[in-house]
Amino acid sequence: xxxxxxxxxxxxxxxxxxxxxxxxxxxxxxxxxxxxxxxxxxxxxxxxxxxxxxxxxxxxxxxxxxxxxxxxxxxxxxxxxxxxxxxxxxxxxxxxxxxxxxxxxxxxxxxxxxxxxxxxxxxxxxxxxxxxxxxxxxxxxxxxxxxxxxxxxxxxxxxxxxxxxxxxxxxxxxxxxxxxxxxxxxxxxxxxxxxxxxxxxxxxxxxxxxxx
Numbered sequence: 001x002x003x004x005x006x007x008x009x010x011x012x013x014x015x016x017x018x019x020x021x022x023x024x025x026x027x028x029x030x031x032x033x034x035x036x037x038x039x040x041x042x043x044x045x046x047x048x049x050x051x052x053x054x055x056x057x058x059x060x061x062x063x064x065x066x067x068x069x070x071x072x073x074x075x076x077x078x079x080x081x082x083x084x085x086x087x088x089x090x091x092x093x094x095x096x097x098x099x100x101x102x103x104x105x106x107x108x109x110x111x112x113x114x115x116x117x118x119x120x121x122x123x124x125x126x127x128x129x130x131x132x133x134x135x136x137x138x139x140x141x142x143x144x145x146x147x148x149x150x151x152x153x154x155x156x157x158x159x160x161x162x163x164x165x166x167x168x169x170x171x172x173x174x175x176x177x178x179x180x181x182x183x184x185x186x187x188x189x190x191x192x193x194x195x196x197x198x199x200x201x202x203x204x205x206x207x208x209x210x211x212x
Contacts, residue, residue: 112168
């Protein structure tokens with residue numbers, strides 16, 4: 001997904017749900033999901049063939065694709081996260097989601113510094129974000145409790161960052177991220193829990209897919 005060049009709204013329509021890849025547009029009536037519903041993209045998107053109910057492998061594949069697209073990562077990266085999650089203690093599916101949630105680009109988005117994970121990845125890649133007052137330009141960097149995430153001082157007047165920060169409260173923040181508005185910073189107060197992550201995700205289907 002890091003090299004995806006097509007319209008990202010097609011991905012939401014393909015998965016039949018908002019993946020919030022387009023920032024503010026996803027919250028407006030101009031969102032294609034709002035205008036066209038969950039009809040898949042393409043001229044045959046409304047055909048009976050495309051409208052058949054999925055089962056078994058089809059359901060598992062679509063769930064994997066959905067999560068991969070939500071976090072906007074490549075297939076190989078996603079598989080590596082799954083293998084790492086499988087080696088950890090606990091429930092593999094939940095471990096997978098926790099690893100994805102702790103990515104720095106996701107944290108930048110969830111904390112409110114950006115309106116989408118794509119935008120957050122750009123901020124990280126271009127060196128605008130600091131972790132514990134040190135520049136980190138690796139989107140996959142895993143944050144830890146007590147880490148402090150801030151915007152580089154010279155980038156705080158960026159209109160995209162300012163606009164995202166001002167509207168962040170309306171989008172909501174997870175319980176494990178605490179924001180300090182005056183300083184434009186966020187503190188990782190704990191680790192993500194399953195309740196903090198999209199309840200429409202069925203991670204067990206992903207585990208079943210990779211366990212075949």
